[in-house]
Amino acid sequence: MSTEGILPLNDKVQAVREFSTPITVKQAQSFLGLAKFYRRFILNFLKIAAPLTQFTSNKTTWSAEQDAAFSTLKKLLISPPVLIIPDVNKEFVLTIDASHECMGATREQRNSDGSLAGVVGYWSKRLQGSQLNYSVQEQEFLAVVEALKQYRHLIIGKHFVLKTEHFSLTYLMIQTKTPQGRIARWLDTLAEYDFSIEHVSGVKNTASDALSRVQLSAISVEPLVDDQESLQLIKNSLPDDLYFGEIMTALLKEGGEASIPKQIRHYVQHYKLADGLLYFTTTVDSDNNNWRLCIPNNSRVRNKIFTEAHEPPTSGHFGPYKTYFTLAQNFYWPRMFKDIKLFIRSCDNCQRCKKGSADTDELLKPLDIPEQRWSSISLDLVTSLPVSNGFDAILVVTDRLTKTGHFIPTQKAIDAPGTAQLYMDEIVRLHGIPQSVVSDRDIRFVDTFWKKLHELLGSRLLFSTANHPQTDGQTKRLNRTLNNLLRVYCFNKHRNCWKCTSVT
Numbered sequence: 001m002s003t004e005g006i007l008p009l010n011d012k013v014q015a016v017r018e019f020s021t022p023i024t025v026k027q028a029q030s031f032l033g034l035a036k037f038y039r040r041f042i043l044n045f046l047k048i049a050a051p052l053t054q055f056t057s058n059k060t061t062w063s064a065e066q067d068a069a070f071s072t073l074k075k076l077l078i079s080p081p082v083l084i085i086p087d088v089n090k091e092f093v094l095t096i097d098a099s100h101e102c103m104g105a106t107r108e109q110r111n112s113d114g115s116l117a118g119v120v121g122y123w124s125k126r127l128q129g130s131q132l133n134y135s136v137q138e139q140e141f142l143a144v145v146e147a148l149k150q151y152r153h154l155i156i157g158k159h160f161v162l163k164t165e166h167f168s169l170t171y172l173m174i175q176t177k178t179p180q181g182r183i184a185r186w187l188d189t190l191a192e193y194d195f196s197i198e199h200v201s202g203v204k205n206t207a208s209d210a211l212s213r214v215q216l217s218a219i220s221v222e223p224l225v226d227d228q229e230s231l232q233l234i235k236n237s238l239p240d241d242l243y244f245g246e247i248m249t250a251l252l253k254e255g256g257e258a259s260i261p262k263q264i265r266h267y268v269q270h271y272k273l274a275d276g277l278l279y280f281t282t283t284v285d286s287d288n289n290n291w292r293l294c295i296p297n298n299s300r301v302r303n304k305i306f307t308e309a310h311e312p313p314t315s316g317h318f319g320p321y322k323t324y325f326t327l328a329q330n331f332y333w334p335r336m337f338k339d340i341k342l343f344i345r346s347c348d349n350c351q352r353c354k355k356g357s358a359d360t361d362e363l364l365k366p367l368d369i370p371e372q373r374w375s376s377i378s379l380d381l382v383t384s385l386p387v388s389n390g391f392d393a394i395l396v397v398t399d400r401l402t403k404t405g406h407f408i409p410t411q412k413a414i415d416a417p418g419t420a421q422l423y424m425d426e427i428v429r430l431h432g433i434p435q436s437v438v439s440d441r442d443i444r445f446v447d448t449f450w451k452k453l454h455e456l457l458g459s460r461l462l463f464s465t466a467n468h469p470q471t472d473g474q475t476k477r478l479n480r481t482l483n484n485l486l487r488v489y490c491f492n493k494h495r496n497c498w499k500c501t502s503v504t
Helices: 010-017 025-037 045-056 064-077 129-133 136-150 167-174 181-190 206-211 228-237 244-252 299-310 320-327 336-345 348-353 416-431 448-457 469-490 497-502
Strands: 092-098 102-110 116-126 160-164 195-199 271-274 277-280 292-294 376-382 393-399 405-410 436-439 460-463
Touching: 010 064, 010 116, 025 045, 025 064, 025 206, 045 064, 092 136, 092 206, 102 136, 102 206, 116 136, 116 206, 136 160, 136 167, 136 181, 167 181, 167 195, 228 277, 228 299, 244 271, 244 277, 299 320, 299 336, 320 336, 336 348, 348 469, 376 469, 393 416, 393 469, 405 416, 416 448, 448 460
Parallel strands: 092 160, 160 195, 376 436, 436 460
Antiparallel strands: 092 102, 102 116, 271 277, 277 292, 376 393, 393 405
C-alpha cells in the first residue's frame, strides 16, 4: 500500500515483468500463449496482439511495433482486471509446469460458479545444480513443492485445486509402491495441505508452460572471460583466425544470404556477433539456446582457459572428457576435444599421480542391475591417509545404479557400531533403507552387530571374496578416482606424498 494505491508485490509479477523480449518465433508463440490464456480480461486483445501474431506467422520481422505490443501486453497481464487481490473465501487454483531448466506456476482464483475470477500471482524459478539431472517426474514434483512453499501463506489450511500436465502426478497420493529418497520427503511436505489434483493437457496449459520457460528466452551474450586483457586479445585475434575470420567477415557484410560464401552458408546461422565477440550455438530458433564464446587459435588464451578449468581445487585434475564437458558449456572452437587431450597429456601432476587403466583378462559376472536408486549400495573403507582434522580414513558408499558416491570422513580405528552410526546418519537419513549392501569382508562389515542391524532393517548383506574382488568393483573404481583427487591435491604440498599411493 502506498500513496499511489494498492500495488502487487514484486514476487507476484516478477516472472512476467522480467519476461525477456522474444528473439525467435517460438519464444513469441510462448508469450502469446500466456497472454491468450487471459484474453477474456483484456479489452481489444486481438488488436493489441496483432503485431506479435504477424511476427509468429513469419509475415514480418521484429521491429518497434512488435516491441510496443509486447510491452503493452506485459503491462496488461500485471494490472487489473487480469491481476486481482486474493480473496481467501474463494477457491484457489494452482497450475504447475516444469521444463528442462525452469519451472513456473500461476495462481488463479475461481468464482462461486467455477468461472475464472482472475490471476493472483505469477511465479517462475530456474532449476539449479543437481536439479537439472532430475527425471521428468521429479522436476514436475519439485515444481509442485516449490510453488506450495511460495504460496503457503494463502493456501495452508484451505482446500485448493492443483493442476498439472504430468499425468503420473495425479496418482501421488494413492500409489501403492512405497516411495524412496526425495519423493518420500516431498510427500511429507504435501501432507500438510488440503488439495485435489487435476490433469490438464499441455495444449491448455499455455500460461504456466510459458512461465516455465521465461528465464530461458534470453540469448546470453555476456562475456564468459573475466580478464579484460584476454577479452581484448580474443577480439584482436578473431578477424585473423583461419576458421572464425571468414565467418566474422560474412556476418559483417550487408546483403543478406546471397553475400555469404557458399561453403559456409549452411552453418553461418549458428553464429552471432556481439560487442566484437563471436558466439556459437548448436541449436537455432530454440528456447534452449546456449551461446558459447568462440576462442581463436591463440595459444596464450587457450592455455589459460585449460589451466583454469583443469587445475583449480574444484576441478581436481579431471580427465579429458570431464574437462571437455566443463569447457564446452561456455566455449567453442574446432577440434576442441583433441586440444584438451594434448594439454592433459602434458600436465605434470596428471602424469605423476595417475596410472593408466587396462582391461581385465578374466571373465566378469556382474551383479544384477538395481531397479531403483539407492536400492542397492556398496561400501568400502579407504585407510592409511594422512591425518586431517582428526580423520585418517574415508567411508565410501556408492549407489550401484546411478554410481553416485558419498565420501564420509572417519577414523581407521572405527568399530562396527560406529560404522553403523555413520551409515544411519549419512545414508539411511538421506536415501532410505537399501534392499542390499555389497562390501568386502572387513571386520567392521562381518561383525555380529552389523549383521543384526541389517537383519532388523531388512537389508541383505552381499560379501565379496579375496578370489573375486570384482564383486565390489564399483566402489573400488570410485576409490581409485578418490585416490587420484587426493594425490593431485597434496602432490606439491607434502614431501611424503607417496603415502597416498598406499591407500587400499
